[in-house]
Amino acid sequence: MRRLAAALYEVALTFWVGGLWAIGYLAAPTLFATLAHDRPLAGALAGRLFELMGWVGLACGSYLLLFSLLRFGAISFKRWNFWLILLMLLLTAVSLFGIQPLLAQIKADALPREVMESVLRNRFATWHGVSSILYLVQSVLGLLLVGSTLRGGAR
Incomplete structure (x- = not known):
């Protein structure tokens, strides 16, 4: 059972970061x-993909944290992998439940025009930029987490 849990850790990490x-x-x-x-x-399709990836991140990140806590107990709080996962999970939640709905609302408020052709263009661009930066941070943290795991950090 322990091997299965460790294998699922690696699958979840690969699925999320990949x-x-x-x-x-x-x-x-x-x-x-x-x-x-x-x-x-294109924006609508990309937005849907990012939303789906957010749900994947919540599921995978939750498993990774649970695995760490069950495997290492309180020592998890001293492991930087745990904090990387937690930070990635928090960024995912902020994007999924905060920024993505805000962007959708700005788009809806711009109707019947497209948001980039409306007076809300700058507000949308600002929040889209914030979202992009958070996504980049998540992506880099994910690479650090994968690198750490390859060196035996999850075992």
Whole structure:
């Protein structure tokens, strides 16, 4: 059972961090390049992918924290992997439950115009920038976590 739990740790970590990089740095830019003639559609599709990745992050991050707590107990709080996972999980929650709904509301308030053609353009751009920075931080933290795990940090 211990091996299965450790294997699931590695799968969850791979799925979460790999998904962050695949969606954020491959799929989303490809959508915007391919659908250059329809940026609102590209944005809607990318937004949905980021939302799904947020739910994946919540599930995987929760498992990773639980695994660490059950495996190492109170020592988990002294391990920097635990704090990386917790920070990534918090950033995921802020994005999923704070920033993404805010961006959706700004888009809705801009109707019937597209948000980038409305007076809300600057507000949307600012929050989109904040979201992008948080995503980049999550992605880099994920790489640090993977590197640490490859060196035996989760075992």
